[in-house]
Amino acid sequence: MTGTLLTATVAGPLAMPAHSAPASPYAPSALVLTTGHGERAATTTPERAVTLNCAYTTSGTHPDPRRACTDLDRVNGDLDRLATLRSGESERYCTKEYRPVVVTIQGVWRGTRVNYEHTFPNACIKETQGASVFAF
Secondary structure, eight states: OOOOOOOOOOOSTTOOOTTOOOOOSSOOOEEEEEEEESSOGGGOOOOEEEEEEOSSSOBSSSSSHHHHHHHHHHTTTOHHHHTTSOOSSSOOOOOOOOOOEEEEEEEEETTEEEEEEEEESSHHHHHHHSTGGGOO
16 A cells, blocks of 8 residues: 655745734824815825824824824814814914815824825915814
């Protein structure tokens, strides 16, 4: 009686490369924010872009990343609610001038992909209504 010897190697999903790092216990929160004059992002040239990282520690090129991340936490990442929040500044009045400013936010917030766009009537309203997230 003749037997067959079968051998197999384990290289499927159980095998891990030696250079892999353990997963972080914090969901990623890294955003890129842009602003430019115009009504829609598709037809507007970005004039300014900043980064914002709110995972575990705050960082990025945003002028005040800690305050911006706090505002995002206040609205639980609901960017539509964020656009209507007042910034912490004293009462500031804006003209009724219509010179639209569009803001985009793309990236990941607490593990969820974000692709957001909001148009403000002018830069003053963007600064006063967009909380500190849009103050860049």
